[in-house]
Amino acid sequence: MISEKMKPLVANNSAIRAMFEEGSQMKAIYGDDQVYDFSLGNPNVPAPPEVKQAILDILENEDPVYVHGYMSNAGFPETRKAIADSLNRRFDTHFTEKNILMTVGAASGLNVALKTLLNPGDQVITFAPYFVEYGSYVANYDGELVVVSPDTATFQPNLEEFEQKVSAKTKAVIINTPHNPTGVIYSEETLQRLAAILERKQEEFGTTIFLISDEPYRELAYDGAVVPYVTKYYRNTIVGYSYSKSLSLPGERIGYLVIPDEAEDAEQVIAAATIAIRVSGAVNAPSLMQLVIARCVDASVDVAYYDRNRNALYNGLIDCGFTCTKPQGAFYLFMKSPFADEKKFCEMAKKYHILMVPGSSFACPGYVRLAYCVSYETIQNSLPAFQALARECFPEK
Amino acid sequence: MISEKMKPLVANNSAIRAMFEEGSQMKAIYGDDQVYDFSLGNPNVPAPPEVKQAILDILENEDPVYVHGYMSNAGFPETRKAIADSLNRRFDTHFTEKNILMTVGAASGLNVALKTLLNPGDQVITFAPYFVEYGSYVANYDGELVVVSPDTATFQPNLEEFEQKVSAKTKAVIINTPHNPTGVIYSEETLQRLAAILERKQEEFGTTIFLISDEPYRELAYDGAVVPYVTKYYRNTIVGYSYSKSLSLPGERIGYLVIPDEAEDAEQVIAAATIAIRVSGAVNAPSLMQLVIARCVDASVDVAYYDRNRNALYNGLIDCGFTCTKPQGAFYLFMKSPFADEKKFCEMAKKYHILMVPGSSFACPGYVRLAYCVSYETIQNSLPAFQALARECFPEK
Numbered sequence: 001m002i003s004e005k006m007k008p009l010v011a012n013n014s015a016i017r018a019m020f021e022e023g024s025q026m027k028a029i030y031g032d033d034q035v036y037d038f039s040l041g042n043p044n045v046p047a048p049p050e051v052k053q054a055i056l057d058i059l060e061n062e063d064p065v066y067v068h069g070y071m072s073n074a075g076f077p078e079t080r081k082a083i084a085d086s087l088n089r090r091f092d093t094h095f096t097e098k099n100i101l102m103t104v105g106a107a108s109g110l111n112v113a114l115k116t117l118l119n120p121g122d123q124v125i126t127f128a129p130y131f132v133e134y135g136s137y138v139a140n141y142d143g144e145l146v147v148v149s150p151d152t153a154t155f156q157p158n159l160e161e162f163e164q165k166v167s168a169k170t171k172a173v174i175i176n177t178p179h180n181p182t183g184v185i186y187s188e189e190t191l192q193r194l195a196a197i198l199e200r201k202q203e204e205f206g207t208t209i210f211l212i213s214d215e216p217y218r219e220l221a222y223d224g225a226v227v228p229y230v231t232k233y234y235r236n237t238i239v240g241y242s243y244s245k246s247l248s249l250p251g252e253r254i255g256y257l258v259i260p261d262e263a264e265d266a267e268q269v270i271a272a273a274t275i276a277i278r279v280s281g282a283v284n285a286p287s288l289m290q291l292v293i294a295r296c297v298d299a300s301v302d303v304a305y306y307d308r309n310r311n312a313l314y315n316g317l318i319d320c321g322f323t324c325t326k327p328q329g330a331f332y333l334f335m336k337s338p339f340a341d342e343k344k345f346c347e348m349a350k351k352y353h354i355l356m357v358p359g360s361s362f363a364c365p366g367y368v369r370l371a372y373c374v375s376y377e378t379i380q381n382s383l384p385a386f387q388a389l390a391r392e393c394f395p396e397k
Numbered sequence: 398m399i400s401e402k403m404k405p406l407v408a409n410n411s412a413i414r415a416m417f418e419e420g421s422q423m424k425a426i427y428g429d430d431q432v433y434d435f436s437l438g439n440p441n442v443p444a445p446p447e448v449k450q451a452i453l454d455i456l457e458n459e460d461p462v463y464v465h466g467y468m469s470n471a472g473f474p475e476t477r478k479a480i481a482d483s484l485n486r487r488f489d490t491h492f493t494e495k496n497i498l499m500t501v502g503a504a505s506g507l508n509v510a511l512k513t514l515l516n517p518g519d520q521v522i523t524f525a526p527y528f529v530e531y532g533s534y535v536a537n538y539d540g541e542l543v544v545v546s547p548d549t550a551t552f553q554p555n556l557e558e559f560e561q562k563v564s565a566k567t568k569a570v571i572i573n574t575p576h577n578p579t580g581v582i583y584s585e586e587t588l589q590r591l592a593a594i595l596e597r598k599q600e601e602f603g604t605t606i607f608l609i610s611d612e613p614y615r616e617l618a619y620d621g622a623v624v625p626y627v628t629k630y631y632r633n634t635i636v637g638y639s640y641s642k643s644l645s646l647p648g649e650r651i652g653y654l655v656i657p658d659e660a661e662d663a664e665q666v667i668a669a670a671t672i673a674i675r676v677s678g679a680v681n682a683p684s685l686m687q688l689v690i691a692r693c694v695d696a697s698v699d700v701a702y703y704d705r706n707r708n709a710l711y712n713g714l715i716d717c718g719f720t721c722t723k724p725q726g727a728f729y730l731f732m733k734s735p736f737a738d739e740k741k742f743c744e745m746a747k748k749y750h751i752l753m754v755p756g757s758s759f760a761c762p763g764y765v766r767l768a769y770c771v772s773y774e775t776i777q778n779s780l781p782a783f784q785a786l787a788r789e790c791f792p793e794k
Contacts, residue, residue: 117400
């Protein structure tokens with residue numbers, strides 16, 4: 001009965017659901033606090049108090065017809081201006097409200113960007129490991145996702161292979177920084193080299209290639225790490241942002257796209273993206289949350305909370321003898337499986353009530369992802385379990 | 398730079414924007430209260446007080462990680478259960494929470510349903526006059542929209558022509574009741590005849606044809622008019638609902654799909670639609686508003702407000718000598734243009750500061766749409782302008 005495109009997604013989804021159900025069953029049997037669930041990227045830090053205060057203030061002082069009503073498909077002008085001003089202050093950019101389009105989270109923003117740009121058969125390049133939903137998003141518009149294999153030494157993008165894979169059919173490149181699942185931040189040097197390759201290839205093929213930067217984790221950066229603003233390195237950049245992590249509002253579906261004036265045919269791209277928000281069925285980003293953002297544009301969740309988790313989990317795993325890249329940002333830790341088949345490693349970990357996601361789910365087998373957006377107690381309590389797991393993995397030690 | 402599919406939408410959008418800008422200019426010149434803008438379906442009745450109370454209650458008593466967090470892509474179970482229970486009470490249906498999928502408004506719900514069902518080249522039938530965005534929604538999934546011409550005597554669907562147009566390629570039929578732009582409610586007899594045709598055609602072609610009922614105006618029915626619940630007449634029905642009008646929350650983007658157990662392959666269709674919500678980029682309907690709905694499932698805006706507008710405008714226009722179908726529901730009035738070229742009529746009306754939408758925008762030339770979701774004062778103040786317009790249209794009277 002369902003469409004051919006949906007059939008493989010339904011089949012694949014059953015596997016994911018089976019994993020979740022197994023986790024739920026484990027919690028039902030052993031108790032929530034006896035299962036160490038690192039499988040979900042669902043923030044557990046509450047929204048900052050400014051969010052509640054903003055909602056109360058809006059409900060008290062604004063006309064409900066305005067608060068809950070339609071506005072331009074691109075969003076309330078005051079919200080877009082507040083965001084543009086904030087970006088300009090922080091990153092020395094020069095955006096105005098017309099460069100900012102409010103979207104139903106970053107996932108919807110990426111879809112809007114791809115719907116705006118892609119013709120059937122166009123190629124979109126991304127770098128493994130990557131968030132597998134990118135494949136569905138590109139398929140929504142009959143594009144072809146081209147995956148560059150991982151550089152497991154640094155988890156910076158493999159630019160040699162990238163350069164070979166850029167073709168006359170390349171319409172867009174998706175990057176994600178800070179990065180899910182590795183926690184790596186793309187360095188300024190990486191962005192400069194990436195931009196130089198794109199410039200050369202645009203000239204070689206006489207094409208325009210858009211760099212789509214998926215940045216829901218921008219504010220989650222540790223040890224003073226700088227997350228370079230991508231529009232400053234390459235003019236044909238579209239930034240997709242979300243408040244899911246920075247304000248812990250993942251369920252509210254609120255984010256934005258940045259389309260700079262310097263981008264090729266910027267005016268037309270902005271017009272088309274605005275229409276794409278409408279005809280995709282979203283119509284506009286949720287109105288009350290847009291007004292909240294206008295009031296909370298510089299608020300942030302408590303990043304120190306995630307940082308404490310990061311250090312505790314990283315140090316604990318290193319002490320156990322596991323090999324991990326220390327995350328610079330986001331709330332994920334990518335750990336090397338002690339043996340090639342990381343799915344077997346994930347199965348073994350379940351005996352110790354530890355739930356992790358196999359790297360194969362990010363096109364990077366041999367690794368596992370741990371989402372440390374959990375309570376600090378969960379991390380502390382999990383460490384003896386990881387030690388027991390390590391003893392099984394490294395019996396010689 | 399933009400995709401081929403988006404190009405005609407951008408071109409067409411410029412015309413719509415030009416119309417809005419003309420309206421804004423008129424208001425700037427003559428003052429808001431001297432321009433009678435009947436062009437926009439943006440509710441002007443505030444959300445009922447239960448909505449604000451529910452938000453305050455949720456913020457006060459619930460954990461923000463839950464309120465603003467991710468949930469199942471289909472929505473919070475408690476919200477879906479509250480909706481199923483309410484429908485069952487009101488319409489003697491037998492839904493459970495698994496038949497209800499929360500969506501980013503009805504527009505997103507229709508897109509989810511079409512993404513779930515359509516293969517490229519599949520036909521979707523609708524009845525003129527119709528909301529033109531249906532064309533974009535069907536095109537999103539490479540379907541072909543087939544339009545049945547209007548029955549201008551009653552504005553019930555033209556079922557004779559419909560029967561001829563149903564083919565082996567027909568995958569879905571979209572109806573909208575109460576109806577934009579005519580205000581007509583599809584009668585029980587209409588639904589029975591429509592269902593009988595679909596049953597016959599399914600048998601004739603050995604296919605399954607889904608009836609998608611777009612019902613954002615369900616609660617806006619006047620004079621005690623009954624809006625039959627479509628799943629009771631035809632088992633392969635999907636209902637798309639929105640709280641945009643019933644709770645005046647159009648900007649919040651909150652609605653749902655109903656997929657009954659009786660529908661063909663219901664379990665698979667529900668699974669695919671749930672995934673379609675995710676991969677389309679919406680991920681889930683906005684979380685706070687879902688919790689509001691669970692608490693406000695039987696609340697409603699003040700329908701008497703729209704009813705007063707309806708009577709004042711209808712009676713005023715009839716007194717002027719215009720020909721209109723009296724709306725039974727929604728907040729639109731469809732008026733016959735005094736001459737064939739209704740765009741010329743709309744232009745003429747602008748001289749009197751009256752803004753209306755040409756019926757051509759709904760595939761029904763010769764008529765104009767007036768949205769009476771405006772203040773009562775606007776309607777009263779507009780009547781002398783309509784009288785002056787009538788004198789120009791009917792100089793012989």
